Amino acid sequence: MSTGETAFIVVAVFLLLLVIGNIVFSIMAERKNPPIGNFIECEGLRLHFLERGDRAAPCVVLFHGNGSMIQDFIISGLVDRLARRNRVVCFDRPGFGYSQRPRARIWTATSQAALFVKAFDQLGLRDPVVLGHSWGALVAVAIGLQSNYPIRGLVLASGYYFPTWRLDFWMASGPAIPVLGDMVRYTVAPIFSWAILPALLRKLFAPRSVPANFKNDFPISLMVRPKQLRAAAEESAFLIPEAARFQSRYPSIRCPVHIFHGTGDQLIEPEQARRLHRVLGSSDLHLVNDAGHMVTYADGGTIAQAVDSLNVCLEQPLRIISSRDEDGSK
Secondary structure, three states: OOHHHHHHHHHHHHHHHHHHHHHHHHHHHHHHOOOOOEEEEEOOEEEEEEEEOOOOOOEEEEEOOOOOOHHHHHHOOHHHHHHOOOEEEEEOOOOOOOOOOOOOOOOOHHHHHHHHHHHHHHHOOOOOEEEEEOHHHHHHHHHHOOOOOOOOEEEEEOOOOOOOOOHHHHHOOHHHOOOHHHHHHOOOHHHHHHHHHHHHHHHHHOOOOOOHHHHHHOOHHHHOOHHHHHHHHHHHHHHHHHHHHHOOOHHHOOOOEEEEEEOOOOOOOOHHHHHHHHHHOOEEEEEEOOOOOOHHHHOHHHHHHHHHHHHOOOOOOOOOOOOOOOOOEO
């Protein structure tokens, strides 16, 4: 056997061991962190969701960002705050947590919105406030743009709304490439993702530190499963095109909108929020000082108040919220 053949066999065996190891790791991660909510089947797809609060109360629906899960909103305390006065429903978006993400479908924000509107009908959700964080803000916007489904209002946190040159997003999309990306996801990507997670989390929470309860309670092992890495990579690839596709449609949003963004956000620049506020004209802009991308942890109380302000007039016609000053300072 030649040296080349020997090297090929060694590499093949090594990659096979990595694949087996990552599959076993995924199984162990799911056993350690079982589903915390319930399941609904919609369009042949299983969606994992969590419900809290009084079912007769006004409704708010929460959508997490790229790479995250339902637990993010629970650990931030936002679910408990909102459940005092609202029926709260959180979804694992397709491919994250325990929701399925069939590869045969292109999971744009619009396609996710269409799926969730049908899920809302199945769950009996009527006129909800829709809250989206980061990538979830685009899904919330897509729901707000649907003329055939009324909502009470939008609460958008740390969103990316207008296309900019972002090499980091394109680089993160590699594991979504068929075949080659699959090989990466089941071999080195989980190891690499696990290695960079501490630095990534510091960046997401900066300028504040990563909360202790997040470190202890968030199921990080679920984030680095190959199937969730594919979903995260796809959404990294879709983010800029989706923002480009939506930017001309924002003025057609007719429901009240609250926009939250941390002034210290190191992932998505606060100018995204300022620009959306200028385009909408009739929105409330909340720029939160000393807060980063995870603004839901930094100012969850005010976010909950914004939701309550939209739901408190449930029996009244939808109204347009008056704008704050241009800088949105608190």
